[in-house]
Amino acid sequence: MIYAGVDIGGTNIKIGLVDGEGNILTDNSIKTNAGRPHSEILDDIVADIRRLCDNAGVDFHEVDGIGLGIPGIVDQRTGTVSYCANLGWRDIPVTHLIEVISGKHAEAANDANCAAWGEYMYGSCRGMRNVILITLGTGVGSGIILDGKMFGGIATAGGEAGHMIIVKDGLQCNCGLKGCWERYASATALVEQTKAAIEAHPYSLMAEIARRNGKITARTAFAALEKGDAEAKKVVDRYIDYVVTGLINLGNIFHPNAFVIGGGVSNEGAPLIAPLEDKLNAGLIASAHNPRVRVLQASLGNKAGLMGAAALVMEKRD
């Protein structure tokens, strides 16, 4: 059996053909061009699945279903997107439309939940029943798997943990609230924090690395830390502290087996992941009397979403 997994983002749409064991046969990326009519986007997705089939020597008829990850509020039972700010979608019956265009069965879920589902099915937390995926990227995303099931509340909206308020009356967030976790723990926030530190310490190694690269990125502070820069250590320590704050909040509420860290910043690996796990467990209530909560690096990279989306239709069809 072959399934199509689609991970719709505000900028790009990642599409892949996945077999029943979670192997990606072929995949690519097309432009979202957000703002155009949803029908055009959905037509493009199905056309691309046909193209991928041609490239992989797979008959389109062999594709047994199409799973979609959507960056918004999805009612998984009906396949309707009630709201997606990035795409400007409201009340779009997305699985129905994909089924009409493609003649295939379709399923849809929130994109962060799909990524969590991908990691749960094929990635670094396989076999764990209670896991929370946190993506540290442009924002902070979260996908929650409880007792082996995707969790999203009554609206199946995806846990919006990135908008947990961790600094009351803190930095203004796009969502309208102030002090949201993602204003402190996203890659975007790390760049801001690095920028401020470079302005305050223009002769630090971190500042030199930024000048050499011609830009400040979420890597800059970690790169300087590798070379022993004291100012970079302060930036990274503080950033890790912000990430941990949200993990502690979620950990005390959910008591998961593990957090899986994805998104661009997760590529830093051990210098990020190891202190996160230590500080998380130090901060959890009565942690000595509970199993240690693992913090793991996501292993599917930016393909977790499409793999999880493909797995949505497997479940329903197999």
Next chain:
Amino acid sequence: MIYAGVDIGGTNIKIGLVDGEGNILTDNSIKTNAGRPHSEILDDIVADIRRLCDNAGVDFHEVDGIGLGIPGIVDQRTGTVSYCANLGWRDIPVTHLIEVISGKHAEAANDANCAAWGEYMYGSCRGMRNVILITLGTGVGSGIILDGKMFGGIATAGGEAGHMIIVKDGLQCNCGLKGCWERYASATALVEQTKAAIEAHPYSLMAEIARRNGKITARTAFAALEKGDAEAKKVVDRYIDYVVTGLINLGNIFHPNAFVIGGGVSNEGAPLIAPLEDKLNAGLIASAHNPRVRVLQASLGNKAGLMGAAALVMEKRD
């Protein structure tokens, strides 16, 4: 059928006999005298259940099971309390011990979860599948019902939402963390906030009410607000804002049908509950595209815990 429900607190233990429809036949309260051996406490509980039976004209043999709410981390499957700070308990097989002493089947769960379960079974949120009980008392407690089941993570420890950090690097909490929600939203915190406002405004009506009563309580600011005191309004508004902050965080993560507010402060009723619901829904992400989240006053008062505890054994026996 008759069931015994027991709600163990750090100071008092509330015990009641409950019938299969959730009616309390008789109940009372005994001293915990925390610190003494757990066997003494458990003996006292069973002795009191016998006494309640005598008072109610019920034969002890008619009691079909004993449910216990414990203020700590309880593994509900094994009935073992791994950790309870208030009682100094560690790894106590509490249901086993109660069964040995009483000859009755016993079940145990975290006390906040029991209270949530009581409200869910018999109280103000009956019929709702996803509800979160928040108790505003000495601390802030939380019990979470998801899809009609008590939720507690892998350790069945009860969601420790009161220790959600909402003010990074904020006020020191007993748990070791800083800026926990309960440091701002508990009855204790409201008293502190009222005290500070009275010191700053010694000629306010609020200050006068406190002097007249000879003490500052969690009622003081609400009582002065009823009489139109501007300083009291500031205190109450700010307090409500702190409570809402935590509700927004939980609301964006769980998307429940309702929050049920219990604990001493909940007795304020509409002046507390109505603004909580409005501000919560105003703060939720994409709230216009989701069902309105209700905020309800708990209706079982301080008997929610023992009723929920009694319901634990009903489920298993009926």
